[in-house]
Amino acid sequence: MLQSIQGDLAKQKQDMKDMAKNIKEAINTNIDEIFCRIELKTIELENKIERQQNTIDFLEKQVRKKNVVFFGVDETEQNYEELLEIMLNIINCTMKISCQKWEVETVTRIGKKFYKTRPVVVTISTKSRKIELFRKKKTLENSGIYIKEDYPPNVLQKRKELQDVLKQELNSGKRVALHYDKIVTLKTLATMDLTANTENKNKRFIKVVKLKVGAQ
Incomplete structure (x- = not known):
């Protein structure tokens, strides 16, 4: 009888351990799911805020133009x-x-x-x-x-930060300029002429192709 009681007690202890483990795993799973939902919601809100900020920046840029x-x-x-x-x-x-x-x-x-x-x-x-x-x-x-x-305040700050970089680029002989909040490379006259000639040739080629297709 004593052995039977000891066996039942040991089994009960094991059942309690298993139950505690299952409860812990269930709680952890629920917590993970809650945090996952919160994280997804946070990402959605961040993306929404970013889109709204981009829209505001665009509208402000258009107004200031x-x-x-x-x-x-x-x-x-x-x-x-x-x-x-x-x-x-x-x-x-x-x-x-x-x-x-x-x-x-x-x-x-x-x-x-x-x-x-x-x-x-x-x-x-x-x-x-x-x-x-x-x-x-x-x-x-x-x-x-x-x-x-x-310019908006954030663009003014960006332009101020780019002044040193712009000066270095100009001192190195590069044809660059500060355009809005970026440093851009200026096209030389030769490059512009070459681009224009290429575009004209492409237009003539497209026109010839269209004429041939129409003739067929």
Whole structure:
């Protein structure tokens, strides 16, 4: 009887060990599944945030494409209309560009008002007018005023970081330039002519092939 009791006790202990092991494995499996679901959800949220940020960056880039930033414009205006007249006077009289009032969507000072003159962001209604402004930016020499593109803060930081690399590339004799937030290689005239000739030849070849196919 004692041996039977000892046998039952040993079996019961083993059953308890097996049960504890099964419970532990079940808990670990559940925890793993929970963490797996959380991880997948986190990845989905990160991807969604990244897509949204890319959309925001794209929209901001499109909006800023119409902007021209003027530096060095004395801050003497008292209201919006006066600032608008000042900027139109600079564009028409100093830069010798005929610009009507309706061609300027908005003008605004950026930054907090301190002792330093704040830049003026001018939003131009047409791309052609903006291109003309940058073509004639040399007319602002000796006026204390200069213009630049309007870049988002993250792009400005990236351009600042690339200045040293750009300088090294230029010193090594490479034809490069800073375009938005990247350093790009400029095509030489010979390369551009060769590319143009190749494209023309390809177009002529395609045209001949089409004619032959049509004849058949």
